[in-house]
Amino acid sequence: MTHPEVVVVGAGIVGTATAWELALRGITTMLVDRGEVSGGTTGLGEGNVLCSDKDAGPELDLTVLGMGLYDELDERFGEVARIRRKGALIVHPDARTWDAEPARARRLRAAGVAAQLVDAPGVRALEPRLTGDVHGALHVPGDLQCDPRAITRALAADAANRGATVRTHAPVERVLVGSDGRAAGVRLAGGEEILAGAVVLAAGPWTGPLAESAGAPLPLEPRKGQLLRLRLDRPDERWLRHKIVDGSYLLSVSSAEAGAQVSTVVETTWDGHLVVGSTRERCGFDPAVDAALEAAVRERAARLVPATAPLERDDAWVGFRPWLPDHRPAIGASDRTPGLWLATGHEGAGIALGPITGRVIAGAIAGEPAPMDLSPFAPDRFAPG
Numbered sequence: 183m184t185h186p187e188v189v190v191v192g193a194g195i196v197g198t199a200t201a202w203e204l205a206l207r208g209i210t211t212m213l214v215d216r217g218e219v220s221g222g223t224t225g226l227g228e229g230n231v232l233c234s235d236k237d238a239g240p241e242l243d244l245t246v247l248g249m250g251l252y253d254e255l256d257e258r259f260g261e262v263a264r265i266r267r268k269g270a271l272i273v274h275p276d277a278r279t280w281d282a283e284p285a286r287a288r289r290l291r292a293a294g295v296a297a298q299l300v301d302a303p304g305v306r307a308l309e310p311r312l313t314g315d316v317h318g319a320l321h322v323p324g325d326l327q328c329d330p331r332a333i334t335r336a337l338a339a340d341a342a343n344r345g346a347t348v349r350t351h352a353p354v355e356r357v358l359v360g361s362d363g364r365a366a367g368v369r370l371a372g373g374e375e376i377l378a379g380a381v382v383l384a385a386g387p388w389t390g391p392l393a394e395s396a397g398a399p400l401p402l403e404p405r406k407g408q409l410l411r412l413r414l415d416r417p418d419e420r421w422l423r424h425k426i427v428d429g430s431y432l433l434s435v436s437s438a439e440a441g442a443q444v445s446t447v448v449e450t451t452w453d454g455h456l457v458v459g460s461t462r463e464r465c466g467f468d469p470a471v472d473a474a475l476e477a478a479v480r481e482r483a484a485r486l487v488p489a490t491a492p493l494e495r496d497d498a499w500v501g502f503r504p505w506l507p508d509h510r511p512a513i514g515a516s517d518r519t520p521g522l523w524l525a526t527g528h529e530g531a532g533i534a535l536g537p538i539t540g541r542v543i544a545g546a547i548a549g550e551p552a553p554m555d556l557s558p559f560a561p562d563r564f565a566p567g
């Protein structure tokens with residue numbers, strides 16, 4: 183068998199987008215996953231692509247680039263991707279977060295994001311069911327919602343049509359490193375070796391041990407998140423018109439707190455029901471749904487949108503965001519192990535950043551110039567010294 187030029191580990195949105203971009207460039211690629219395509223974290227979130235929940239900096243700049251890529255995906259995959267440009271409202275029940283919002287709005291606009299401050303009556307005009315007490319909101323009309331699972335599957339199918347090999351149910355045990363110190367492929371559980379000129383690790387929150395096996399450890403941890411689905415008797419995609427996010431969400435994302443935090447997000451799904459969240463907790467891979475946190479999530483959502491209070495609970499579930507201590511993903515080549523590439527640590531923004539991560543990794547492997555300064559995402563930045 184001829185060896186692929188690149189083996190990509192992990193068929194979530196990040197790894198699959200990377201394999202797709204490699205296939206578009208005519209680079210022979212094998213995408214390997216221990217389960218199904220998009221069977222990990224990618225299928226478990228709200229599917230939002232948001233600039234509104236960020237502040238100025240490299241992650242926002244990458245998100246702005248990534249937002250443009252969603253237009254391309256929309257054109258290529260059409261209704262399959264279920265892209266809805268509904269916009270987001272960052273609402274402020276708390277005067278302290280509201281007072282800080284005008285300055286952040288200016289920073290977002292300077293980064294190229296359309297964003298307007300709206301007073302309390304303006305919020306109600308935009309979102310009639312948001313009758314809770316708020317000082318105002320930041321309205322970011324370009325933010326969108328999509329179906330990440332469907333997009334990832336469409337990318338995998340298109341990559342396969344272009345010659346990539348997609349291997350599912352193939353757990354990778356470790357990265358193979360040659361006597362010259364270069365990444366040389368991967369070894370599967372069971373002993374099979376897949377040799378390749380380069381290895382991309384995109385195994386989401388499970389990337390840590392694989393990176394370690396390649397001599398490039400990362401301080402990656404799972405950050406647990408819990409979501410709740412509420413049922414509408416008559417499904418209505420426009421029951422809420424926007425993604426609604428409590429202003430305290432931004433503080434929760436950027437905090438390194440290990441204990442459970444709750445900040446409200448609420449919106450309708452493409453099938454006309456509601457998804458309500460969310461929590462953040464650093465407690466390892468604990469898959470249990472916490473009933474007390476679920477009650478807190480519901481109670482807070484009802485403070486903003488009281489009409490959610492009587493709705494029937496449909497389901498609740500947990501996912502694990504891949505988290506790095508400086509809140510930035512690791513994207514790029516490892517200097518410690520030549521031939522090894524890292525693409526992980528996107529925390530709560532892996533849907534927004536997955537496709538653009540695939541593009542920059544594949545572009546770099548193909549020798550193309552980077553679309554922005556990627557040094558803030560250097561995978562070796564945590565190495566001692």
Ligand SMILES: Cc1cc2nc3c(=O)[nH]c(=O)nc-3n(C[C@H](O)[C@H](O)[C@H](O)COP(=O)(O)OP(=O)(O)OC[C@H]3O[C@@H](n4cnc5c(N)ncnc54)[C@H](O)[C@@H]3O)c2cc1C
Pocket residue numbers: 191192193194195196197214215216217218219220221222223224225226227228229230231232352353354355384385386387388389392406407408409459460500501502503504525526527528529530531532533534535536
């Ligand atoms: C509750 C919640 C809500 C979220 N909402 C949003 C949102 O609205 N917007 C947003 O941008 N982001 C959101 N996120 C974050 C986003 O879902 C993740 O950042 C993103 O899915 C990570 O994608 P990934 O491809 O890196 O990882 P994953 O999707 O987890 O994919 C990793 C893959 O690697 C495979 N794998 C692992 N180990 C091995 C191995 N040893 N061998 C072979 N394969 C392996 C797994 O099977 C898996 O398929 C949310 C996350 C959670 C938990």
